Amino acid sequence: MVEFRNVSMSYNKGFDVLNDISFKLETGSMHFLTGPSGAGKTSLLKLMYLANRPNSGEIIMFCRDVAKAAREDLPKLRRRIGVVFQDFRLLDHMSAVDNVALPLRIAGGSGPQIVEHVEELLSWVGLDDRMLANPSTLSGGEKQRVAIARAVIRRPDILLADEPTGNVDPEMSERLMYLFVELNKLGTTIVIATHDNNLVEKIGAPRLHLEGGKLLHLEGTKKNIGLNLDKDAGQS
Amino acid sequence: MSASFDFLPKVKNREATKLLPWVMAIMVYLSALAATGSLLLHSGFDDWASSLQGRITVQITGEDRDEIIVQSLEIQQLLRTTPGILTVRILSDQEISELLEPWLGAGNVTDDLPIPVMIDLETAEDAYVNLDALESKIKGISENVYVDDHARWLGHFYNLAYTVEYTALGILVMILLASVSIVIFGTKSSMSEHKNTIEIMHLMGAQDQMIAKAYQNRFMYYGLKGGIAGLVFSFLTVFGLLSLIQNLASGLVEMPTLPYLKLASLLLFPIFFALLTMLTARITVIRALGRMV
Numbered sequence: 001m002v003e004f005r006n007v008s009m010s011y012n013k014g015f016d017v018l019n020d021i022s023f024k025l026e027t028g029s030m031h032f033l034t035g036p037s038g039a040g041k042t043s044l045l046k047l048m049y050l051a052n053r054p055n056s057g058e059i060i061m062f063c064r065d066v067a068k069a070a071r072e073d074l075p076k077l078r079r080r081i082g083v084v085f086q087d088f089r090l091l092d093h094m095s096a097v098d099n100v101a102l103p104l105r106i107a108g109g110s111g112p113q114i115v116e117h118v119e120e121l122l123s124w125v126g127l128d129d130r131m132l133a134n135p136s137t138l139s140g141g142e143k144q145r146v147a148i149a150r151a152v153i154r155r156p157d158i159l160l161a162d163e164p165t166g167n168v169d170p171e172m173s174e175r176l177m178y179l180f181v182e183l184n185k186l187g188t189t190i191v192i193a194t195h196d197n198n199l200v201e202k203i204g205a206p207r208l209h210l211e212g213g214k215l216l217h218l219e220g221t222k223k224n225i226g227l228n229l230d231k232d233a234g235q236s
Numbered sequence: 237m238s239a240s241f242d243f244l245p246k247v248k249n250r251e252a253t254k255l256l257p258w259v260m261a262i263m264v265y266l267s268a269l270a271a272t273g274s275l276l277l278h279s280g281f282d283d284w285a286s287s288l289q290g291r292i293t294v295q296i297t298g299e300d301r302d303e304i305i306v307q308s309l310e311i312q313q314l315l316r317t318t319p320g321i322l323t324v325r326i327l328s329d330q331e332i333s334e335l336l337e338p339w340l341g342a343g344n345v346t347d348d349l350p351i352p353v354m355i356d357l358e359t360a361e362d363a364y365v366n367l368d369a370l371e372s373k374i375k376g377i378s379e380n381v382y383v384d385d386h387a388r389w390l391g392h393f394y395n396l397a398y399t400v401e402y403t404a405l406g407i408l409v410m411i412l413l414a415s416v417s418i419v420i421f422g423t424k425s426s427m428s429e430h431k432n433t434i435e436i437m438h439l440m441g442a443q444d445q446m447i448a449k450a451y452q453n454r455f456m457y458y459g460l461k462g463g464i465a466g467l468v469f470s471f472l473t474v475f476g477l478l479s480l481i482q483n484l485a486s487g488l489v490e491m492p493t494l495p496y497l498k499l500a501s502l503l504l505f506p507i508f509f510a511l512l513t514m515l516t517a518r519i520t521v522i523r524a525l526g527r528m529v
Contacts, residue, residue: 051439053529072443074529079441089436093245105241106442 001027002048002158002189007057007067009043017043019213021057025191027157030184032200033193035210041193042086044210045160048191049083050074061158079107082156084164086193088147090135096122096142097131100149107154121149125179126172140167148176152183159183161192165199177203243437244430244450252425256418256455256513260462261469263415264509267408268470268502274404275499276474280492281397288386292367294355294374295382307378308353314373315355320363327354412512419459419513423451423520434525444525452518459513463506470502 002025009018018040025031033041046052047059050066059067062077069077082103090099100118101109122131125145135143144167151159159180165173177199184190191208194200200207209216247254294311298304308326315324327335332351337344359365371383427434437447482491 049439051529071526071529075441075443077441078439083439089432091243091245091433091436093433094243102243102436103440105243106437106440106446110241 001025001060001063002191003058003060004047005058005060007047007054007059009047009052009054016055017213018047018054021213021215023208023215023217025189027189028184028187030180030190030203030205031192032203032205032207033191033210034195034197034200034207039210040213041210042162044208045083045162045191045193048158049081049160050078079103079154080157082151082154082159082188084144084147084151084159084161086162086166088135088143090143090146090150092134092136095132095134096127096138096146099135099146100153102150103154118149118153121153122146125149125175141169141172144168145172145176148179152179155183155186156188159188159190161190163194164192165194165196173199242450242453243433244426244454245433251429253422253429253455253458256422256458257462257465259418259422260415260459260509260513261466262462263411263418264463264466264505265470265473266466267411267509268467268505269473270404270407270411271502271505272470272474272499274401275495276478276492277397277400279495279498281393283493285390285393288390290359290361291386292357292359292365293384293386294357295352295384296355296378297350297352297380297382298378299350304353304378304380308355310377311374311381312355314377315357315370318365318370320360320365321357322360323356323358325356327356415509415512416516419455419516420520423455423517424524426451427521427524435528438525438528444522447525448518448521451521452514455517456510456514459510460506463509467502467506 004021004023007018007021008016010016021044033044035041043052047054047067048061054067057067058065062080066074066077091102094102097115097118100122101114104114104117119131122128122145125148127142127145127149130138130142133142135146138146144164148161148164151161161180164180165176168176180190180192181203190205192205207218209218294315296304296308296311298307312324312326315321329351332354336351367383367385371381374381374383434447478491478494
């Protein structure tokens with residue numbers, strides 16, 4: 001469960017980029033975070049992936065108020081959250097495999113099973129032949145897929161994605177959304193920030209709409225969340 | 237204990253940290269030179285001081301050589317009966333010539349030079365010899381007598397030696413402080429260069445210790461690599477200088493006994509500098525990360 005209670009946040013004591021935000025996301029739910037540029041979507045995600053602390057309010061995640069959690073407790077909590085950054089934030093000196101393996105290594109994993117697991121996932125996102133390539137040689141769409149693979153490799157409890165399908169073609173976009181939906185079915189709570197209204201309509205997940213740092217909570221358009229994909233979309 | 241792996245990129249040529257092994261080599265080189273100089277000086281001074289400890293020299297000068305010889309024998313007799321004096325020995329002409337040789341050259345001590353008679357006294361270790369009383373007694377035999385108590389001016393040399401040693405220690409401390417500052421600067425520069433990597437690691441749940449470990453290992457390697465090179469060059473310099481002194485100043489300057497055991501402690505310098513570098517880098521990284529959420 002993720003719950004925001006009257007959360008406000010500003011940068012460097014400036015104006016509030018988030019103003020008195022309250023919402024509750026059930027465990028295993030999937031939501032879209034929408035709103036125009038500058039509405040506060042990335043700031044809201046930053047609070048959720050524990051990169052910032054709010055000025056006021058409570059953020060309940062993992063059954064505790066993470067806004068007031070001790071600093072030394074945060075790394076463990078962060079490992080339960082997968083993040084797809086808008087600018088990918090891949091490490092340029094590492095290959096795609098090593099980038100995706102990072103969360104596993106940070107958690108103390110080592111050995112060939114890590115590589116096997118990572119290669120399987122990269123293969124699934126269509127990067128079989130780009131596994132050893134460095135991010136600087138990858139296209140925007142390829143980078144995005146590596147970033148998504150890195151975010152989901154540890155089967156996080158919460159997955160946060162900032163414009164995850166912004167740089168990929170419609171077919172790959174559907175494949176990636178299929179991955180998110182499947183993860184969601186396995187119990188991962190997912191929040192996807194996007195401008196893509198078609199995608200929101202298609203998936204039909206509830207929407208958190210931000211405008212000027214304030215939240216408008218909109219309901220989903222479909223009863224059942226899911227994708228009307230080709231049968232083999234998740235297998236090819 | 238946190239897991240460890242090197243997630244940092246290889247150092248690029250343009251990075252400031254590329255120069256760190258060189259800087260550490262220079263620091264260890266200077267430290268080792270300062271320490272070696274201090275140790276050799278200490279050892280040389282100890283050798284010299286211990287050879288003069290408990291010794292007094294009496295010089296009898298005059299124009300009539302026969303007269304001063306007679307006076308010196310009388311003085312020798314007087315000294316032998318003085319309590320606290322263990323041995324009394326008149327130096328032979330040959331010994332005096334040898335003492336003058338480094339300054340005048342071999343065979344240049346001629347008969348027409350007014351060479352004084354010298355009496356070497358050895359005093360008992362626990363005895364107190366009243367030099368003023370002794371000098372006035374001797375002056376009863378000859379007015380042209382000079383009693384040289386080495387302890388008088390040895391004290392001045394002790395002060396000089398201590399000053400030089402403390403100066404060397406001060407130089408060492410300054411080198412250490414400079415090294416720490418350079419490592420802090422290098423670590424901060426490297427952290428700034430790899431800001432994105434550190435942020436990603438941090439946001440993916442890497443503990444501060446894990447990030448610090450990558451830095452401390454890398455910086456320890458720099459310290460060790462530079463330290464070993466610096467020490468090798470300092471040894472080469474010291475042994476080169478010592479052989480030069482031995483060849484050029486033979487006779488004028490007595491070579492000190494090399495304190496091998498103490499000099500061997502210099503082998504620990506690279507390890508010490510590596511640990512200092514490691515610890516400084518670790519503290520710098522932990523403090524910088526502490527400012528992040």
